Amino acid sequence: MKSAILFILTLAFITAQSQNTHYADYVNPFIGTGGAGHTFPGPVLPFGMVQLSPDTRIDGSWEGCSGYHFSDSVIYGFSHTHLSGTGVSDYGDILIMPTVGEPNLSNKSYSSRFSHTTESASAGYYSVILEDDHVKAELTATTRVGIHRYTFPKTDQANVILDLFHRDKTLRSNIKIIDSVTVIGIRVSEGWAKEQYVSFIMKFSKPFKHKGTTTPFKNNDASSPKKNSDPIQGGFFQFDLRDGTPLIVKVSISQTDMEAAAMNLEAEAPHWDFDKYREDAKKTWEQALSKIEVSSKDKEKLIVFYSALYHCMIHPSVASNVDGRYRGRDLKVHQANGFVPYTVFSLWDTFRALNPLLSIIEKQRTTDFINTFLHQYKEGGRLPVWELSSNETECMIGFHSVSVIADAFAKNIGGFDTLLAYKAMVDASNHQAFSMPAFNSNYYLQVEEESESVSKSLEYAYDNWCISEVAKRLKKPEDYALFTKRAQSYKNLFDKKNGFIRPRKNGNWLSPFEPREVNNHYTEANGWQYTFFVPQDIDGLMRLMGGEKGMEKKLNELFSTSSQTLGREQADITGLIGQYAHGNEPSHHMAYLYNYVGKPGKTQEKIYKILTEFYKNSPDGLIGNEDCGQMSAWYVMSSMGFYQVCPGLPEYTIGSPLFDTVKIHTDGSHTFEIIKKNSAEHFQYIKSFSINDKDSKKLTFSHKQLIAGGKIEFTMQDKEDPLNTLGKTIALRPHTSIQAPALIPTPVINAPLSIFSNSMSISIEKGSPLSVIYYTLNGDLPGKHSKLYTIPFKADSTLTVKAIAYEGKDSSSVSVSKLYKKPNNWKVISTGSYNRQYTAGGNEGIIDGQRGTTNWRSGEWQGYQSQDFECIIDLGEIKPVEAITSGYLQDTRAWILFPKKVDYFVSEDGKNFIPFGSIENGIAPDDYSVQVREFATSDPTKPKARYIKVKATNFGKLPEWHQGKGGDAFIFVDEIGVK
Numbered sequence: 001m002k003s004a005i006l007f008i009l010t011l012a013f014i015t016a017q018s019q020n021t022h023y024a025d026y027v028n029p030f031i032g033t034g035g036a037g038h039t040f041p042g043p044v045l046p047f048g049m050v051q052l053s054p055d056t057r058i059d060g061s062w063e064g065c066s067g068y069h070f071s072d073s074v075i076y077g078f079s080h081t082h083l084s085g086t087g088v089s090d091y092g093d094i095l096i097m098p099t100v101g102e103p104n105l106s107n108k109s110y111s112s113r114f115s116h117t118t119e120s121a122s123a124g125y126y127s128v129i130l131e132d133d134h135v136k137a138e139l140t141a142t143t144r145v146g147i148h149r150y151t152f153p154k155t156d157q158a159n160v161i162l163d164l165f166h167r168d169k170t171l172r173s174n175i176k177i178i179d180s181v182t183v184i185g186i187r188v189s190e191g192w193a194k195e196q197y198v199s200f201i202m203k204f205s206k207p208f209k210h211k212g213t214t215t216p217f218k219n220n221d222a223s224s225p226k227k228n229s230d231p232i233q234g235g236f237f238q239f240d241l242r243d244g245t246p247l248i249v250k251v252s253i254s255q256t257d258m259e260a261a262a263m264n265l266e267a268e269a270p271h272w273d274f275d276k277y278r279e280d281a282k283k284t285w286e287q288a289l290s291k292i293e294v295s296s297k298d299k300e301k302l303i304v305f306y307s308a309l310y311h312c313m314i315h316p317s318v319a320s321n322v323d324g325r326y327r328g329r330d331l332k333v334h335q336a337n338g339f340v341p342y343t344v345f346s347l348w349d350t351f352r353a354l355n356p357l358l359s360i361i362e363k364q365r366t367t368d369f370i371n372t373f374l375h376q377y378k379e380g381g382r383l384p385v386w387e388l389s390s391n392e393t394e395c396m397i398g399f400h401s402v403s404v405i406a407d408a409f410a411k412n413i414g415g416f417d418t419l420l421a422y423k424a425m426v427d428a429s430n431h432q433a434f435s436m437p438a439f440n441s442n443y444y445l446q447v448e449e450e451s452e453s454v455s456k457s458l459e460y461a462y463d464n465w466c467i468s469e470v471a472k473r474l475k476k477p478e479d480y481a482l483f484t485k486r487a488q489s490y491k492n493l494f495d496k497k498n499g500f501i502r503p504r505k506n507g508n509w510l511s512p513f514e515p516r517e518v519n520n521h522y523t524e525a526n527g528w529q530y531t532f533f534v535p536q537d538i539d540g541l542m543r544l545m546g547g548e549k550g551m552e553k554k555l556n557e558l559f560s561t562s563s564q565t566l567g568r569e570q571a572d573i574t575g576l577i578g579q580y581a582h583g584n585e586p587s588h589h590m591a592y593l594y595n596y597v598g599k600p601g602k603t604q605e606k607i608y609k610i611l612t613e614f615y616k617n618s619p620d621g622l623i624g625n626e627d628c629g630q631m632s633a634w635y636v637m638s639s640m641g642f643y644q645v646c647p648g649l650p651e652y653t654i655g656s657p658l659f660d661t662v663k664i665h666t667d668g669s670h671t672f673e674i675i676k677k678n679s680a681e682h683f684q685y686i687k688s689f690s691i692n693d694k695d696s697k698k699l700t701f702s703h704k705q706l707i708a709g710g711k712i713e714f715t716m717q718d719k720e721d722p723l724n725t726l727g728k729t730i731a732l733r734p735h736t737s738i739q740a741p742a743l744i745p746t747p748v749i750n751a752p753l754s755i756f757s758n759s760m761s762i763s764i765e766k767g768s769p770l771s772v773i774y775y776t777l778n779g780d781l782p783g784k785h786s787k788l789y790t791i792p793f794k795a796d797s798t799l800t801v802k803a804i805a806y807e808g809k810d811s812s813s814v815s816v817s818k819l820y821k822k823p824n825n826w827k828v829i830s831t832g833s834y835n836r837q838y839t840a841g842g843n844e845g846i847i848d849g850q851r852g853t854t855n856w857r858s859g860e861w862q863g864y865q866s867q868d869f870e871c872i873i874d875l876g877e878i879k880p881v882e883a884i885t886s887g888y889l890q891d892t893r894a895w896i897l898f899p900k901k902v903d904y905f906v907s908e909d910g911k912n913f914i915p916f917g918s919i920e921n922g923i924a925p926d927d928y929s930v931q932v933r934e935f936a937t938s939d940p941t942k943p944k945a946r947y948i949k950v951k952a953t954n955f956g957k958l959p960e961w962h963q964g965k966g967g968d969a970f971i972f973v974d975e976i977g978v979k
Contacts, residue, residue: 034619085626124281329380507817575623583624838863
């Protein structure tokens with residue numbers, strides 16, 4: 001079946017086999033619509049405001065983030081906004097659907113079955129047969145207008161259903177019927193974007209004879225409308241089409257108002273010739289795609305390449321009307337002067353390859369992106385992190401708009417206010433949320449300070465380096481010194497004993513540590529996948545790893561170790577080669593790191609394997625989420641034979657060219673050509689490399705060389721030549737390094753436990769052999785006046801250890817470790833099987849006298865999933881028991897729910913237990929506030945007991961209203977108290 005589908009798709013997209021085939025003919029929009037790609041197949045123009053596509057999902061399921069999944073067989077309609085490849089659901093605005101017969105506004109009724117055998121898509125066009133009513137639906141688009149052509153069977157009951165409640169929660173909506181061919185309206189919705197505005201005008205090619213609108217109906221039942229003041233859910237428009245003529249529907253949208261939607265329609269879609277719109281859409285795509293011309297005898301490679309380039313040109317999306325008005329970050333309407341505003345900035349993903357690619361082929365748009373950033377900064381006080389439809393979603397980590405700006409500075413892409421840009425970058429680094437102040441003070445984050453502390457520390461460090469590069473260009477030496485120091489923060493998390501960048505807690509390393517474990521200390525990754533994220537100082541990381549041989553060994557282990565991950569299931573971690581995970585962005589630069597250690601053959605081997613095995617001409621042809629163009633941008637760049645490992649440094653390193661010839665049209669007058677000589681259809685090594693006919697032994701070339709036009713020639717060979725001098729010496733290899741005083745690593749306070757019973761030995765580890773350590777035990781700030789550390793010491797009481805490292809006049813940040821002597825001699829002698837990621841430090845963690853906070857990711861709670869919590873505590877002697885308490889946490893979004901009830905029992909011998917009390921939970925499971933509750937009970941008779949049993953009943957399966965419905969709830973417990 002799969003091969004049959006692929007054959008049909010190939011016929012649909014490759015209509016010409018000659019050398020004159022247009023590049024747009026190679027686009028297969030179905031690539032990525034299956035598996036984990038999360039793309040959509042419907043028409044969109046390059047960076048268009050409208051993404052018109054079929055919706056096969058009405059919920060926010062992970063697979064259906066784009067609204068469409070190739071595994072589905074039912075279409076609910078065609079909506080006008082979609083996200084390409086995200087991991088969170090949104091959009092799906094202004095859905096319309098053709099039906100025949102009596103109109104029904106229930107999506108269960110107006111939806112239709114369909115088959116992929118009657119479905120086709122190409123650049124700017126989509127069509128399908130809706131089987132239930134035998135309607136042929138065809139779609140095309142302009143930048144701001146979606147254009148539909150519906151061919152009905154001959155009938156006087158041809159309907160167009162309009163649904164404004166599709167997918168996201170509708171906050172406000174309205175429809176106004178202007179005349180028999182014109183409908184206007186607005187939808188304000190809440191999803192990933194908390195307040196998203198879409199106004200629209202809908203025009204029909206012939207008058208409707210009947211119409212109707214409805215307020216919300218319960219459970220999609222049109223017979224149960226709510227009060228008349230409620231938002232309008234939708235409507236129907238019925239036509240007499242017994243003459244068999246197709247119905248054309250034009251839907252123009254705007255993020256500002258209905259008048260603007262009408263203006264957009266008049267400017268972009270004045271006529272009714274559907275085929276002309278389709279032809280124009282294809283021409284627009286042809287012009288955009290021809291910015292990069294590749295040639296190959298292998299048609300499949302051309303399909304994959306141009307489909308990838310197509311996916312690179314969907315987001316960011318135009319956000320302004322034809323008159324330049326747009327909705328700003330303050331949700332007010334503004335006028336853009338001299339630039340085009342955009343939206344959908346998935347910057348954690350796209351700063352790595354998409355934005356560098358667009359800086360080459362879309363220089364003006366890059367300027368517009370940055371001007372959009374700066375206007376959002378003026379309107380909302382911050383540069384975007386993950387902006388969607390004028391809303392900051394606060395999704396993902398870092399503040400990578402500074403990367404895009406720094407890269408533009410480095411590549412001399414102007415057209416924006418450089419001083420304002422620098423001020424915005426500095427303000428982004430000093431944002432008061434997400435523990436940035438703690439990072440800026442300590443030069444790393446600990447797990448108790450912030451979730452995903454390792455990943456955030458590393459990405460904050462890179463972003464600060466980006467700012468330092470701009471500070472250097474603007475001749476701000478004090479700022480440069482500050483930001484380069486922050487940029488070295490990764491050194492505080494590098495453990496030289498095992499060679500990994502790992503979490504720290506309470507001044508110590510977090511233990512136990514397993515680099516394959518996916519947990520709350522990394523962002524969609526683990527220790528393997530983040531240890532190599534130091535793009536700004538690869539030379540510095542290499543030194544920590546023991547030099548070139550040490551880094552090469554670590555890279556070999558990365559690509560050869562077991563691909564099994566441990567800990568949390570993470571759908572984004574796909575495309576594994578060892579622990580390299582190409583399906584998610586943190587790994588994307590790693591195969592190129594072999595170039596940095598003088599092993600270009602290994603880079604070439606890995607890049608070729610990824611290019612040819614993880615990108616296919618099939619619905620599941622993307623190994624992970626498309627992520628707004630990043631997954632495809634990696635392919636486009638790498639298949640041409642180069643990659644920018646460190647955005648902000650205008651240099652490319654070579655990989656494994658896939659095509660015989662590549663022509664990159666950087667602007668109207670310059671072309672950069674890449675030629676692959678002596679090529680074969682199998683993997684080959686690079687024998688030699690020349691730039692503008694001059695032989696080069698370097699593994700790099702500059703952005704300046706590329707943008708000026710010229711030629712690169714790769715000569716290939718089947719076997720690697722051990723005498724090849726390409727990249728052999730240090731001077732010939734790529735480098736990133738920080739030319740500033742070295743950061744002095746913060747000492748590690750090695751205490752076996754943070755809670756101890758009698759006494760324990762404490763040692764202090766220095767990160768540099770040149771460091772001298774001073775420390776205090778009373779909580780005072782240490783300095784050179786404090787005690788010099790020479791040998792381990794003992795702790796036999798509660799204390800706070802603070803340590804600092806000095807090298808000459810320079811010092812590290814202060815390491816702090818709070819150590820508590822246990823307030824009792826109790827023991828936990830029996831407990832259930834808690835989740836490895838949520839241990840509270842082990843069995844004793846629930847009786848150590850330290851209650852966990854609402855920041856449950858810091859590791860102070862014990863977590864039990866799909867099971868009740870039960871434990872027995874030995875008090876050490878028989879005592880009268882007056883009261884028993886135990887604490888629990890609820891974070892419904894994270895699947896953590898209060899227990900249904902908690903039962904307490906007491907016993908003198910540990911075998912025969914009698915009830916002491918029972919407490920029912922009174923907090924609703926759909927109370928989404930993160931909260932802690934103490935379940936307490938008492939007995940005035942004070943029965944004597946040595947053993948306490950606590951049993952908390954798990955909530956069970958998550959209910960239908962929960963996003964994780966059907967999943968198993970957690971119980972989070974910490975601190976059992978006995979009076």
